[in-house]
Amino acid sequence: MKKINSFFPNMHLMIAHYKNNWKIILIFGIIFVGLSTIMFLSPILSSITDRNIVIVATGKEHQTSILGTLNWFNLYRILFFSLLSFSLTRNMIGQEIRSGQINLWMTAPISRNRIMFSKICFLWSVTLIILIPSLLPFLITSAVAVDANQHFGRLVLQLLGIILFTLMFTTIYILVTVIFSSLDRVTGLINSGIFLYLSIFQILKTLVGLELGGYIQYFNLNSLLVAVIKPDGAYTNLGWVIGSMGINVAVISVLAYLSCWNFKRKEFML
Secondary structure: OOOEOOOOOOHHHHHHHHHHHHHHHHHHHHHHHHHHHHHHHHHHHHOOOOOEEEOOOOOOOOEEEHHHHHHHHHHHHHHHHHHHHHHHHHHHHHHHHHHOOOHHHHOOOEOHHHHHHHHHHHHHHHHHHHHHHHHHHHHHHHHOOOOHHHHHHHHHHHHHHHHHHHHHHHHHHHHHHHHOOOOHHHHHHHHHHHHHHHHHHHHHHHHHOHHHHHHHHHHOHHHHOOOOEOOOOOEOOHHHHHHHHHHHHHHHHHHHHHHHHHHHOOOOOO
């Protein structure tokens, strides 16, 4: 039977993954919305009557900084989406291969590249479905902030960078799971190591501050998420901001290609 190859993901495969993983997606979605409400909406709503909402704090009293809230949001965003990616990739790749359930897709008239790319697109779509709604409050509130005329455009770039960086590091979990698909414990150890690596550096960046961050940024994958607006209100060079986004897109493409390439060369007992 001729295998159908296409650049586009297979919708039947993606829908099947949604049906099989809807409980995990729902649970993580509810948790993330709850955390977003606590971390963002509560301080913003409490500041409407007696505080000015600003994108960048200027040191004056009675200010609520959207950028400051966003920095804390980045910390638990990395923790959350690492756990979500770990759970979903284990179910839709590792467990399917080890249980032989992957044979259902392998015997269908779909190329291996398209099977793997559909799984990648499934994880990307879940990530975007949960992430984008949580960023909308930042976008909407920034539009009516006191300093919106000065900083709003840059904040939009920051939010776009967050989306690209999140897609990038979630794709890392896919590649690791594909390479070590037959070794569940090894996959778990490596993905746990990646989770700790991202978490520790983000905690250091958030809690310790920029001074120490300058020393560790050369070992920190999180440095690919550039701070478009610095805490003092200064702008990062626009060329580097756009360049970092291009790097994220390039890394995403390479990781997706390597995942498909490794999956295509896997030996399955059909």
